Amino acid sequence: MAAAKFDVPELKDYPIIPKLKKDAMAHSAPYVAKEEFQTKLGYPGELIDNWKEVAIEKMGELTDKYRSLSVYLDSCVKCGACTDKCHYYLGTTDPKNMPVARQDLFRKVYRRYYTLAGKIVPKLVGAEDLTEEVLDDWYTYFHQCSQCRRCSVYCPYGIDTAEISMAAREIMDTVGKGQKYCNEIIGKAQVLGNNLGLPEPALIDTLEGLEEDIEDETGVQVKLPLDVKGADVLLITPSADFFAEPHIDGLIGYAKVFHEADVSWTMSSYASEAANFGMFIGSYENMQKLALRIRQAALDLGVKRIVFGECGHAWRVAYSFLNTLAGPFDFLDSNYPVPQHICEVTHGFIQDGTIKLDKSGNDHMTLTYHDSCNVARASRMGDTPGGQFTIPRDIIKASCNDYYDMPEHSIKEGTYCCGGGGGLLTDDLIELRVKGAMPRMQALKQVTEQNGVTHMAAICAICKSQFSKIFPYYDFQMDQIVSVHQLVSNAIVLTGQTDGGSDEEDTKDAEQAA
Amino acid sequence: MSILFAILFYAATAILVFGVAYKVRKYIKTPAPLKIPTTPAPTTRSGVAFRMLKEITIFESLFKSNKWIWLFGWLFHFGLLLVLLRHLRYFTDPVWWWVALLQPFGKYASIAMLFGLCGLLLRRIVVDRVRYISAPSDYLMLLLIIGIGTTGALMTFVTHTDIVTLKSYLLGLMVFDIRTMPTDIILVIHLSLVILLMVIFPISKLLHAPGVFFSPTRNQVDNPREKRHISAWAIKLESSK
Ligand code: HEM
Ligand code: SF4
Ligand code: SF4
Ligand code: SF4
Numbered sequence: 001m002a003a004a005k006f007d008v009p010e011l012k013d014y015p016i017i018p019k020l021k022k023d024a025m026a027h028s029a030p031y032v033a034k035e036e037f038q039t040k041l042g043y044p045g046e047l048i049d050n051w052k053e054v055a056i057e058k059m060g061e062l063t064d065k066y067r068s069l070s071v072y073l074d075s076c077v078k079c080g081a082c083t084d085k086c087h088y089y090l091g092t093t094d095p096k097n098m099p100v101a102r103q104d105l106f107r108k109v110y111r112r113y114y115t116l117a118g119k120i121v122p123k124l125v126g127a128e129d130l131t132e133e134v135l136d137d138w139y140t141y142f143h144q145c146s147q148c149r150r151c152s153v154y155c156p157y158g159i160d161t162a163e164i165s166m167a168a169r170e171i172m173d174t175v176g177k178g179q180k181y182c183n184e185i186i187g188k189a190q191v192l193g194n195n196l197g198l199p200e201p202a203l204i205d206t207l208e209g210l211e212e213d214i215e216d217e218t219g220v221q222v223k224l225p226l227d228v229k230g231a232d233v234l235l236i237t238p239s240a241d242f243f244a245e246p247h248i249d250g251l252i253g254y255a256k257v258f259h260e261a262d263v264s265w266t267m268s269s270y271a272s273e274a275a276n277f278g279m280f281i282g283s284y285e286n287m288q289k290l291a292l293r294i295r296q297a298a299l300d301l302g303v304k305r306i307v308f309g310e311c312g313h314a315w316r317v318a319y320s321f322l323n324t325l326a327g328p329f330d331f332l333d334s335n336y337p338v339p340q341h342i343c344e345v346t347h348g349f350i351q352d353g354t355i356k357l358d359k360s361g362n363d364h365m366t367l368t369y370h371d372s373c374n375v376a377r378a379s380r381m382g383d384t385p386g387g388q389f390t391i392p393r394d395i396i397k398a399s400c401n402d403y404y405d406m407p408e409h410s411i412k413e414g415t416y417c418c419g420g421g422g423g424l425l426t427d428d429l430i431e432l433r434v435k436g437a438m439p440r441m442q443a444l445k446q447v448t449e450q451n452g453v454t455h456m457a458a459i460c461a462i463c464k465s466q467f468s469k470i471f472p473y474y475d476f477q478m479d480q481i482v483s484v485h486q487l488v489s490n491a492i493v494l495t496g497q498t499d500g501g502s503d504e505e506d507t508k509d510a511e512q513a514a
Numbered sequence: 515m516s517i518l519f520a521i522l523f524y525a526a527t528a529i530l531v532f533g534v535a536y537k538v539r540k541y542i543k544t545p546a547p548l549k550i551p552t553t554p555a556p557t558t559r560s561g562v563a564f565r566m567l568k569e570i571t572i573f574e575s576l577f578k579s580n581k582w583i584w585l586f587g588w589l590f591h592f593g594l595l596l597v598l599l600r601h602l603r604y605f606t607d608p609v610w611w612w613v614a615l616l617q618p619f620g621k622y623a624s625i626a627m628l629f630g631l632c633g634l635l636l637r638r639i640v641v642d643r644v645r646y647i648s649a650p651s652d653y654l655m656l657l658l659i660i661g662i663g664t665t666g667a668l669m670t671f672v673t674h675t676d677i678v679t680l681k682s683y684l685l686g687l688m689v690f691d692i693r694t695m696p697t698d699i700i701l702v703i704h705l706s707l708v709i710l711l712m713v714i715f716p717i718s719k720l721l722h723a724p725g726v727f728f729s730p731t732r733n734q735v736d737n738p739r740e741k742r743h744i745s746a747w748a749i750k751l752e753s754s755k
Contacts (some may be wrong), residue, residue, distance in 0.1 A: 067544040075725030080644035081579040125648030154579035158731035337739045385554035
């Protein structure tokens with residue numbers, strides 16, 4: 001692990017609210033998108049000359065299009081309740097990372113140009129002209145928000161800073177100042193079908209390799225089908241599941257569940273990506289383009305159901321927006337919700353006894369669970385509110401013998417972001433990612449010390465990548481983050497399996513040591 | 515004086531009513547194109563009504579968030595509500611029975627309100643995070659309401675004004691008949707500040723009062739899979755493809 005060029009926050013025994021330190025993170029901004037990636041998405045290649053006028057006009061357009069934005073800009077009373085709720089504030093102590101202060105970067109401009117008080121007495125009401133410095137501040141600090149919505153839980157009016165970050169990013173894109181990481185990825189996904197730009201042959205290769213691995217390990221022929229017409233289920237999963245650790249073990253888990261439950265399923269090379277980065281840049285149009293690929297794939301393959309793999313932001317877009325963006329899905333089987341989460345599917349099979357789990361398959365781990373924020377606060381699983389908390393936990397508890405929750409303030413609706421969500425999972429923001437993970441690391445350390453927790457499970461591709469990257473900064477091991485379906489995979493009893501669960505464990509450990 | 519204040523009252527009322535109506539209209543007309551309730555969220559309309567009721571009566575989210583702000587904020591708002599209701603007796607004749615019933619509570623509510631306000635002001639000055647996010651208007655707003663509350667409480671507990679004349683003046687205003695207004699200084703200050711508050715209401719953060727009802731993270735039903743949610747401009751976007 002490279003030595004950090006910045007101070008890694010110290011993990012205290014209990015959470016504290018830090019004193020603010022002005023401009024502590026003023027130096028952190030991601031790379032700006034190059035012309036080619038901007039124009040692909042329909043944005044100007046570089047900062048346009050009349051950016052100011054265009055930005056102000058766009059701001060007005062957005063407040064007319066989004067009630068959230070309009071109401072939130074007017075309603076904040078500066079009560080301060082949200083000031084200590086953002087993991088980026090807690091980890092960096094930069095006051096502009098307090099949710100309300102982040103909003104105010106936007107609000108002060110809105111007030112100046114769109115409110116009477118701000119036009120007449122700007123100083124009095126904290127209104128400010130849009131200047132180059134303000135734009136730079138936007139770029140810096142709206143890329144220090146992972147759109148995790150923790151602040152919206154605690155605001156008395158539900159003001160969601162994520163909505164404001166998205167609007168700010170859309171305005172910046174419109175004037176030609178987009179973010180490299182997000183816009184490149186969206187471009188790839190719109191052309192190749194996934195964020196990594198994996199072409200079809202590479203996918204086929206990977207999936208075949210995995211099938212062999214599973215057969216070697218278990219003696220059972222578990223399939224990972226691609227582009228199979230007439231399958232019942234179309235699985236849409238984050239492309240990280242195809243190659244990254246521990247994601248890939250999750251993918252193997254889904255495959256085993258489908259196999260054991262005898263579900264006919266397929267993935268699609270045309271829509272080989274669950275994560276929809278269009279949301280991060282607040283662009284309805286770009287988000288819709290990506291969502292429509294999924295609809296198209298479902299039509300082309302003639303499936304009856306759509307199921308999503310483990311991914312936090314993907315599940316938000318899928319659960320909350322897919323029907324809006326690409327519906328109606330009346331051509332699918334109406335006996336199942338559209339879309340379904342893989343956890344809902346697996347949970348159902350555990351409950352009705354279709355699949356059997358041998359908990360000892362995970363005896364080498366003591367587990368806890370990281371609620372991915374977009375699953376926790378922006379979606380649901382199952383029929384009842386809060387199913388997004390109980391269903392994954394039920395699955396984990398059915399797959400292992402030792403499970404402990406992290407402290408209450410850091411889980412469920414109060415969960416802390418991993419620090420890498422919302423389009424920030426890029427190396428140019430590593431300092432922010434490490435610092436933003438502090439509250440989660442603090443909570444994890446607590447259960448590590450008190451309950452002997454060894455591994456943390458998650459159901460978000462970004463969370464998994466982020467944790468495996470930043471764990472070492474906090475003296476955890478990269479492989480202490482696991483997929484929920486990896487646990488299922490370790491525990492599931494496959495019919496006709498040659499090797500016992502314990503053997504599987506050894507291979508697993510060997511793999512991780514490698 | 516009576517005429518001046520009559521004009522000011524009419525103007526302030528018009529600004530308040532039309533200003534807030536204008537804003538509310540804008541909130542209604544602006545679509546919420548995506549489902550964004552902060553989950554776990556109710557899955558039915560009545561569930562949402564209950565969630566909103568809790569937000570408005572007991573400030574549920576604020577309670578989860580920060581007990582001090584909640585305590586001060588709730589005392590202030592609950593006090594304010596009682597005080598406002600108590601004021602109805604100046605505008606009704608005969609006084610409605612339940613307003614009469616509230617009188618003794620309303621009297622002390624002003625104390626609770628002032629206590630809450632001072633707590634909020636103190637936090638704003640003392641807590642570094644809250645100080646950082648405060649603009650001059652945020653302090654002035656609190657001072658303004660403290661001013662209204664203090665002058666009001668002074669008249670209740672210390673130097674009583676001529677209530678009978680005042681009530682006759684206010685009842686007169688309601689039927690566009692301008693009678694004489696008492697002119698003791700405390701009352702004049704009290705009324706001037708109230709008029710100022712009414713005027714700035716629709717152009718300030720006081721818009722949180724109507725705003726809270728329109729917050730999509732709180733007032734949306736969590737049913738995106740069951741029911742397709744789509745806004746007018748999104749439909750247009752679709753058909754233009
Ligand atoms: C639907 C009715 C209302 C609701 C639900 C509501 C709710 C709230 C909440 C939750 C806060 C934040 C906590 C606090 O600082 O007290 C707040 C602040 C505030 N409210 Fe209200 N409010 C309502 C009506 C009003 C009205 C009619 C006024 C008019 C005077 C008012 C004046 C204020 C002020 C001045 C603050 C800021 C306090 C500060 O500076 O810290 N509110 N309100
Ligand atoms: S909690 Fe809400 S109202 Fe209070 S300061 Fe934060 S955003 Fe503003
Ligand atoms: S959405 Fe999350 S990252 Fe953004 S300001 Fe709120 S708490 Fe911070
Ligand atoms: S990456 Fe995971 S924890 Fe981070 S914002 Fe997304 S869902 Fe939340």
